[in-house]
Amino acid sequence: xxxxxxxxxxxxxxxxxxxxxxxxxxxxxxxxxxxxxxxxxxxxxxxxxxxxxxxxxxxxxxxxxxxxxxxxxxxxxxxxxxxxxxxxxxxxxxxxxxxxxxxxxxxxxxxxxx
Amino acid sequence: xxxxxxxxxxxxxxxxxxxxxxxxxxxxxxxxxxxxxxxxxxxxxxxxxxxxxxxxxxxxxxxxxxxxxxxxxxxxxxxxxxxxxxxxxxxxxxxxxxxxxxxxxxxxxxxxxx
Numbered sequence: 001x002x003x004x005x006x007x008x009x010x011x012x013x014x015x016x017x018x019x020x021x022x023x024x025x026x027x028x029x030x031x032x033x034x035x036x037x038x039x040x041x042x043x044x045x046x047x048x049x050x051x052x053x054x055x056x057x058x059x060x061x062x063x064x065x066x067x068x069x070x071x072x073x074x075x076x077x078x079x080x081x082x083x084x085x086x087x088x089x090x091x092x093x094x095x096x097x098x099x100x101x102x103x104x105x106x107x108x109x110x111x112x113x114x
Numbered sequence: 115x116x117x118x119x120x121x122x123x124x125x126x127x128x129x130x131x132x133x134x135x136x137x138x139x140x141x142x143x144x145x146x147x148x149x150x151x152x153x154x155x156x157x158x159x160x161x162x163x164x165x166x167x168x169x170x171x172x173x174x175x176x177x178x179x180x181x182x183x184x185x186x187x188x189x190x191x192x193x194x195x196x197x198x199x200x201x202x203x204x205x206x207x208x209x210x211x212x213x214x215x216x217x218x219x220x221x222x223x224x225x226x227x228x
Contacts, residue, residue: 032214041221042222043118043120043204043219043220043221043222044204046217049216051214092157100145100147100169100208100217101147101159101170101172102147102157102159104149104158105156107157
């Protein structure tokens with residue numbers, strides 16, 4: 001069965017510093033991976049996806065993610081964090097046996113301090 | 115293009131009642147999925163509809179049901195509400211049945227069961 005894990009409940013970063021939000025996956029076959037962000041009282045906003053191709057994926061709002069097959073990881077990164085990046089971040093994998101079903105990680109709360 | 119809309123945004127019910135939530139996908143999107151988000155269980159897949167047919171169902175009791183109309187709008191219904199059904203219910207749409215397009219989420223309906 002497919003799964004994703006986000007090992008950190010919370011990540012604290014100073015504004016202007018680089019940030020990394022970690023995600024590891026377990027799938028049989030080629031993974032389809034996604035990152036979403038959720039602001040308070042809002043739905044999920046799509047950031048980026050990896051389907052195939054380049055291991056470095058660029059997304060919205062300056063975010064990028066690096067797909068690493070040997071480490072089964074898909075970490076979200078940003079070179080310079082903003083206070084407005086503070087939110088809840090979810091990594092997800094598409095269930096290959098379930099059409100468009102997404103399997104989400106538990107989420108990581110990112111706090112960017114001024 | 116308008117995003118995914120969900121109505122109502124907030125709902126308070128009592129145990130034993132039933133509730134119907136509505137989702138209007140992005141214009142032209144034919145696939146609609148529903149997710150439940152709770153602090154304890156995180157984001158869990160409920161079901162997906164495409165062309166008025168349920169294609170996939172998550173591990174939820176039969177009290178949870180849904181349908182999709184010919185205009186792609188979708189409703190989900192929860193009967194005999196329990197306290198544990200209190201959650202944010204998210205609807206997501208995507209253009210087609212296949213492919214690797216990301217899902218676009220609505221703002222959610224916050225259901226509180228008293």
